[in-house]
Amino acid sequence: MSMHFPPGFHFGVATSAYQIEGAADEDGRGPSMWDTFCSVPGAVTHGDTGAIACDHYHRTDEDMDLAAGLGLTAYRFSVGWPRIVPDGTGSVNQKGLDYYRRLVDGLRARGVEPMATLYHWDLPQPLQDAGGWVNRDTVAHFCDYVQLVLDSLGDVVPVWVTMNEPFCSGMIGHLQARHAPGVADLHSALAASHHLLLAHGLAMGMIRDRAPQARAGITHLLSDIHAASDSGADQAAARRLDGYENRWFLDAVLRGSYPADMLDWYQRQVPLDFIRDGDMEIMAAPADFMGVNYYETKRVAGDPDEPFHQARVIPAAHYLDAAELTANGIDARPAGLGRILRRVHEVTPLPLYITENGAAYHDYVDPEGGVDDVERVAYLTAHFGETLAAIRAGVDVRGYFVWSLLDNFEWADGYSRRFGLVWVDFGTQARIPKASARWYAQLITDQPAQLITDQPAQLFADQPAQRP
Ligand code: FCB
Secondary structure (H helix, E strand, O other): OOOOOOOOOEEEEEOOHHHHOOOOOOOOOOOEHHHHHHOOOOOOHHHOOOOOOOOOOOOHHHHHHHHHHOOOOEEEEEOOHHHHOOOOOOOOOHHHHHHHHHHHHHHHHOOOEEEEEEEOOOOEHHHHHOOHHHOOHHHHHHHHHHHHHHHHHOOOOOEEEEEEOHHHHHHHHHOOOOOOOOOOOHHHHHHHHHHHHHHHHHHHHHHHHHOOOOEEEEEEEOOEEEEOOOOHHHHHHHHHHHHHHHHHHHHHHHHOOOOHHHHHHHHOOOOOOOOOOOHHHHHOOOOOEEEEEOOOEEEEEEOOOOOOOOEEEOOHHHOOOHHHOOOOOOEOOOHHHHHHHHHHHHHOOOOEEEEEEOOOOOOOOOOOOOOOOHHHHHHHHHHHHHHHHHHHOOOOEEEEEEEOOEOOOOHHHHHHOOOOOEEEOOOOOOEEEOHHHHHHHHHHHOOOHHHOOOOOHHHHHOOOOOOO
């Protein structure tokens, strides 16, 4: 294998609290809006919930050993807000803070660099009861929570991600209704997205104040969007969908404005009365990096019957062979990652982390007890290859976090989608590293010696922030 990445490149995995921890009622954790959403009939495949998930809360040491055993140099996790402030506001749960301190200390003791995400979708339910992200007050409550987390972990976490994919929380949760809180309303979706971006900007300022040595940024889901044909209707629809999924969020944090065409489009449908003077400047707080989550290439056609964007994504099964589809049935061809990296590089000088990339396949345990996920090995080989090609073309990519370490609770798909490098038997909680885990460990081992340092804490410190 000859994929050699630049010295200091981070080889990581990404996880999130609600998807792996379980222990939903333990040690003072409060309910999250995902606990509630899971109890809605039909909301989650098979009626699955995150109540037990990978039982990671009780198996933290075992899972950190797994991560360290792969030779990972970095590990992205999220802090579960309901563990820290069970009621969303008010009393603080010290056991929650202690739990994440133990996780971070454990990673560092194993030579694995922690990257902490402050919000990965698990809003405390009492805040959702008060309107959730549609209610601007949630931004202030988020800041109170961030302050607690920074006071507790600010000295030991070198890299912070403020928000994971505000598009998904904002739009999938409030327009498509596929994620918690399960709302389908354009005004709510735009207001929630706005408040998530505002919360990001305020958190950036708090990190600067309280953990000035740390590096910080936001993570966006970015899809590679194309028109299904040369027709004017398809081209316009693709541009709108790109505006909705990508540009709305990129422009807000990079330019401090929403894209004019989308402002115009939305203003004709709903009042954008949640935007207040000064908000956009806060969102555009200078960052040290941008996190890119890439999963999907989309072909988009015009559709006058689609209510919000008059655009429709063509199912990948209509134009790809079955063998090219992931278990999600999406177009996950690797060239899309290269295009997204080059595109982001064109609009910002910030270093990039691929904070998530991975795929679900129909994995199974074979009679010998192994999981030979040849599709995932091919997927990762191709996506790491795209990343290396982008780096060689001048894109400043600093690391790659495979989604995910473990098979886990895949939101509305429950346990029906396996994304892990490690198989989880959800009956026994046994872990079986898949062929892809061995592939990844080998990729890391094969890097030139200067990449692997005895003091991974140095890895981040070595890279001065490039602030615009
Ligand atoms: C991303 C989410 C992550 C996981 C992957 C498959 O959009 O950030 O939690 O569900 O998709």
